[in-house]
Amino acid sequence: MKKIIFVGGKGGVGKTTCASSIAFIHSKKNKVLLVSTDPAHSTSDLFDIKIKQQDELYKYSENLDIMEIDGEKEAELYLSKIKRQCNLMLSPVIMGEIQGQLNKAKNSPGTYESSIFEKINKIITGNQSYDYIIFDTAPTGHTLHLINLPKSVNIWMNTLIKKRRKILMLKNMKFKKKDRIEDDRVLDILEKRRDNLVKISEILGNPKIVSFYFVMNPEKLSFLETxxxxxxxxxxxxxxxxxxxxxxxxxSIDEFWQEQKNNQQKFIEFIRIEFSGR
Ligand SMILES: Nc1ncnc2c1ncn2[C@@H]1O[C@H](COP(=O)(O)OP(=O)(O)OP(=O)(O)O)[C@@H](O)[C@H]1O
Ligand SMILES: [Mg+2]
Structure with missing residues (x-):
């Protein structure tokens, strides 16, 4: 994996257009995966293709694959996975209470972002053979917070793993059993999750691999928003x-637009100075 690029920016500035162009240009010499989280399916419209289902890798050309992920569906899958895992770990009485909370969680703040983050992690760790993975739309707000989370979650996960091992050892001692601790399904889930988090924080925390691009338009409001x-x-x-x-x-522009173009050029110079070093 050479690079992961997140292309962000405010609504309508041209994220999809730019992410697609960057992906297309890089695919001349490299293997590229373009991932869109746009519910309007603008990426498939732009490439004039039909992506039939979530997770499908559409082979656009020899070197360019395209994937569109659906945030709503991801949130549903994410919650049903949590339910399955809770079922394994918790008693039916507690599970009954949690079930209701989980059903409500679908529309609560953070669930959408967490599920998208989980999906981004999965795409990155599961597609290491690409030279470039380009995400149309950078994660914002809550999702960005999650990028920094793996480090602290890792410490927490290690504590949970240690506690689980201790419980299994005590259980073996109490009931004079010799069950192999490594065969425990809960421990397996916890360890896999911890290993994934370590892997993803190593990748996302590496500025040599991850880049954030910001798209803007050369006008005052877009500049201030950027x-x-x-x-x-x-x-x-x-x-x-x-x-x-x-x-x-x-x-090459019509004379009618020349004054607009001159003003735009002046503003572009100003933007270059303001954002110099990038
Ligand atoms: N450089 C450009 N010249 C002319 N039209 C453009 C240019 N860049 C983008 N557009 C047009 O502007 C519209 C919005 O672009 P695009 O869909 O790429 O924006 P976006 O930031 O991805 O929007 P959204 O926030 O809705 O996802 C599209 O119709 C696109 O064709
Ligand atoms: Mg878009």
């Missing part, structure tokens, strides 16, 4: 590597 967006990302310890200025008037 400035705030970058500040918010930096608040999560994430550096924006590149800023893409989209919707720039072409060089």
């Amino acid at each position: 400035k705030r967006g970058i500040k918010s990302l930096e608040g999560y310890g994430i550096k924006v590597d590149k800023i893409i200025i989209n919707r720039v008037y072409p060089d």
Whole structure:
């Protein structure tokens, strides 16, 4: 894996257009996976393809695969997985109470982001053979918080694993059994989850692998939004590597638009200075 690129920015600035263009250009020399989380399926519209189902890898060309993920469906799958795992670990009485809470959780804040994050992790760890994985739409707010989470969750998971091992040992001693601790399903789930979190935090925490690009338009409102967006990302310890200025008037332009183009050029110079170093 050479690089993972998240292409973010406010609504309608051209994220899908830019992410698709970047993926297309890189696919000339590298193996690329383009992943979209856009519920409007703009990526398949742009490439003029039909992706039949969630998780399907659409082979657009020799080097370019495209995947569209559905946030709503991911949230459902995520919650049913939690239910299955709770079923394994908890008594039916407690499970009955939790069931109701989990049913309500689908629409609660954070569930959508957590499930998308889980999915992003899965895509990254399961598709290491690509040179580039490009995500159309960068995770925002809550999801970004989750990028920093694996480190602390790892400590918590290790404590849970130790506790589970201790319980199994005590159970063996009490009932004079010789059950193999390694065969315990709960321990297996906890250890797999911990290993995944370690793997993903090593990848996402490596700025040589992960890049954040921010798309903006050369006008005042987009500039101000971008400035705030970058500040918010930096608040999560994430550096924006590149800023893409989209919707720039072409060089050959009608005289009618020339004044607009001159003003835009002046503004682009200003943006370059403001965001220099990227
Ligand atoms: N450089 C450009 N020149 C002309 N049209 C453009 C350019 N970039 C994007 N567009 C058009 O602008 C519209 C919005 O672009 P796009 O869908 O890429 O934005 P987006 O940021 O992904 O939007 P959303 O936030 O809704 O996902 C599309 O119709 C697209 O074709
Ligand atoms: Mg889009």
